[in-house]
Amino acid sequence: MNWITNYVRPKITSLLTRSEVPENLWIKCPETGEMVFHKDLEANQWVIPTSNHHMRISAKERLKFFFDNGEYHAVELKKVAADPLKFRDERRYVDRLKDARAKTGLEDSVLVARGAIDGLGIVACVQDFAFIGGSLGMAAGEAIVTAAESAVERRRPLVLFACSGGARMQEGILSLMQLPRTTVAVEMVKEAGLPYIVVLTNPTTGGVTASYAMLGDVHIAEPGALIGFAGQRVIEQTIREKLPEGFQRAEYLMEHGMVDMVVHRHELKSTISRLLKVMMKQPAETISTVDRSAAEAHASSLADAAE
Structure with a gap:
């Protein structure tokens, strides 16, 4: 009886039980x-x-894939007021922040790091959509400003990976104030004669598109990325017309001149490396026609600014 109870019955149960x-x-x-x-x-x-x-990938994974040997140094970011407006909707804003930090392991939606791609030192700034939709608040704005300051201080190019639903509503006007702040930070990089490359990923929308995400010397988009200001449904209701197929997608925007190139994720590192080496007047092994024209356009704009 013990043999049946201790051996046979557990075997039958394990066979009939659905494995997790x-x-x-x-x-x-x-x-x-x-x-x-x-x-x-x-x-x-x-x-x-x-x-x-x-x-969609996390900010930490993005940096791991992008930098040489996956090695980078995270830039320390300044602390800002966690809940300046004491905002509450269905939940308290501080509780949403606490959950987002536990989920992503980040303090806010933007991660800034220093590292190298193909031996060229750069400063990278990455937005993480998993942190409250990658929304732009005070902390994210401060991070982008810090990234620009770090790039100027170390004389390194700035590469920004945009991925956001727009401004953070829980911070109201303080969120919208980050649009001019980040715009000034980008201009600071350009005045220093340093390249600023923006990689538009899925999605890049709202106030982010209306500010630093569209101020790059070169705009690169990942295939199929949603890029725009207002949503497609809102636009259709406003103009009372049906929008074309693929509207606000990376390929459509490239055809209409808003994006310089659409690049597969596997080729992002090599493409950006070639562009930066040309912009920084360093030797580049292989430069495509598109890369060269984009780099020459950047060099021309710097020359015009100097005059």
Whole structure:
């Protein structure tokens, strides 16, 4: 009886019991519905191999993929008031901040770091959509200003990865004040004669698009990225017309002159490296026609500014 109870019954139970599978073991492609193994997707920099769909990635993963050997030094950012307006909707703003920090491991939506790409030292600034939609508040604005100051101080190019839903409503007018602040910071980099490259990722919308995200010397977008100010539905209701297919997507904006190039995530590092080496008058191994024209346009604008 003990043999049946202690051995046979547990074996039968284990066979009949459904095994628990981690929810994130397989990830579904938003475009095709294909199921992709989590580890394979991570190894491919979160790009679906078959459909080429670029998944959203965290700020820390972005820096790991971007910098040489995944090594970088995080720049210390200034502290700002956590809840200046004592805002509350369905929940208190301080509680939302606490949850976002626990979820992402970041203090706010922007991470600033120093490192090298192909041996060229740069300052990188990355927005993380997982932190309250990558929204622009006081802390994020301060981070971008710090990134610009660090770039000028160390005479390094500034590369910004934009990924945001816009201004942070919980900080009201204080959030909107970050638009002119970050614009001034970008101008400071340009006046120092340093390149400023913006990578537009999915999504880049709202006040972020209306400020520092559209002030780059070169604008690069990831394939399929949503880029715009107001949402498509709002625009259609305002103009009372149906918008064209692919409106506000990276490829559409490149065709209409708002984006300089659309670059696959795997080629971002090499493309930006070539551009920066030309802008900084350093040797570049292989320069495409598009890269060269963008770099020459930047050099021309610097010359005009000097005159």
